[in-house]
Amino acid sequence: MTNSPLFTPFALGSLHLPNRIVMAPMTRFRAAEDGTPLPVVADYYAQRASAGLLITEGIWPSRAGQAGWRMPGLETVEHIRGWRAVTEAVHAAGGRIYAQLMHGGRHGHPLSRLTGDIPAGPSAVPLPDPVHVRDGGKADPPLPREMTADEIRQAVQDHVAAAGNAIEAGFDGVELHGANSYLIHQFLGDNTNLRDDAYGRGSVADRIRFPLEVVSAVAGAIGAGRTALRLSPGNPQEGMVENDPGPVYRPLVTEVNRLGLAYLHLIDDDRYPALAELLPLWDGPVIANIGENREPTSKEGGEAVLSDGVADLVSYGRSFIANPDLPERFATGAPLARVDWPHLYTHGARGYSDYPRHAPAPTRVEV
Template sequence: MNDDRVPASPLLAPYTAAGLRLPNRIVMAPMTRLRADTAGVPTPIMATYYAQRAGAGLIVSEGIAPSERGVQYLNEPGLHTEEQVAGWRTVTDAVHAAGGRIFAQLMHAGRNGHPANRRDGGHPEAPSAVALTGRVHTLTAKADAVVPHAMTTAEVRSTIADIAAAARAAMRAGFDGVEIHGANSYLPHQFLADNTNLRDDAYGGPPARRARFAIELTEAVADAVGAGRTALRLSPGNPENEIVEADPAPVYRALLAALDPLGLAYLHLTDDPVYPALADLRPRWSGTLVGNTGEHEVTGQGSAERLLREKGADLVSIGRAFISNPDLPARIASGTRWAPPAGHESHYSTGPEGYIDFPPAAAPEGEPAAEAVAR
């Protein structure tokens, strides 16, 4: 084999920058799967699941609750007890043994939480007392959303401290870094958005003030674990869970102007057909950019390659395809057809079915199996 040959797909090219040394440019996107136990401790099948997908250049874990106050779902893993840290250590050890790299995504639910989903029965907190209008999932049934508690300035600061502490816990658990979930309607996104942030203090109002929470949070996490181990995910303009951002550009430009000098591991940015975030923000970000096609388009090989070739991304995150294709990079390398998407009913069940039972592609005679190639 000629090691100097150009890979058939740009997704397979190695990438090195800002402390990242990746064998390919494929990032497994964070995906909620809810296989932890009721104490938020990762279970053995989670170690198997992530190790099966260690062929990704980088894995970003499912969203992890940084505190009990930040929990959205029962069976959502956490990083705020020592039992949870020990459980995650089995996951990271398995990924590293398989040759992979993994960041922990720290996800605070904000107003998306519900008392029925918290072990302490606590009320969700958010920038402002603005509730979802729909119903939310609980363990037994859907329930009416509740009006969240509007965070005081002291609670804003203590929440930042909680997330920084969870980042330090992630390092003890063996993660290679952390990604702050500032996208898809979670707490930092709620501070950035028009309809969920009605504050008139230092954390609300003009664009620079709406960006302040995300700025202070990212700075605190970078101080806790190092900027080179800290990343941030954003989805400007994404209307998930009733988020409204009429004019995202000024807010996100202010945010990137403050964060670009920090030297973060990467910015994980979701594109949008209404506000073309990659086109607007790539020139404002000097570091590594992980691109994502966004909710409007399921990522395939062609769309992933276009993010690299046309949209300025350095790396590309792929989500749902990794569920039924644990050996996705090997399939790309061999030109093997991707397995069809898994049924939605398997995404959030609690057992191994639809989780660790997807086989790697069969290899041609005389070649190693795709799973072996991926690892």
């Protein structure tokens, strides 16, 4: 139906992707209070199964990493059962889906955590702005605890356990969230990692130690071909500061490249040309995200990325919210629907799984 490079098939390991359009991870708060995905989550992802690859919203690997109320987890039998319903629905619809593991680190509030405790990150550095809490209001961010060495080691094992749970739940692979201000990113940040031990500021090798330990451990547990990593060098979200990302991310990507992961999901930012500077260090598949902190990526923007050889796949976030059939709309030139913003972060089907597919106007027949 189209000659667009977005619709060229791609082999991602053992997965055959019919197109190069990836649905980016997006937090939507449709879990039960214990972190089990609600039944409507299966509808939501199955509706979007025509994407070449789906990546779930961030899923906490353990309660210690829960960043917000009604965010989903992958820790318990109930979580596995809930996510299995999702993966079965996606696969039945012909799709492919990776679980994104997202440890909140310093994110979170006692009112929004099942443990009811203060969150912990690399250092005792709070978020800059008020945070959402369980009752729907906002509260001042707590001063996080600095993780102990034992807690760091436990966080690595929590990622391993959650990755195994993801495979048991039927996911095709796992993406580790090393971007957008969450735990792995916090170890890389200038202002969020003030440690003076082997995981801190003594050298770049120390700064990247925890990210490498997590990626290596998960790849060793479930296979490198089912393990991926998302990075966002220079991303200032949630008060992150990275004044000179290159000296940190170049050795990180060089070391991760040796593992032979399924893909690298790289966010380009105006503050640091990540795609241009880091891709020469990477031998495997690349998913490019060029819409973070910018206008949503257009069809033409994604085509340019692929035509220029910048990446193998392109991830789309906001455009998928109101357009479950986004690939079909791109292929036919159909208009994009608008997002129901007031219901973006509510907990039911409205503004989530109630967006219709595009219905073309009936062909007029002359009589």
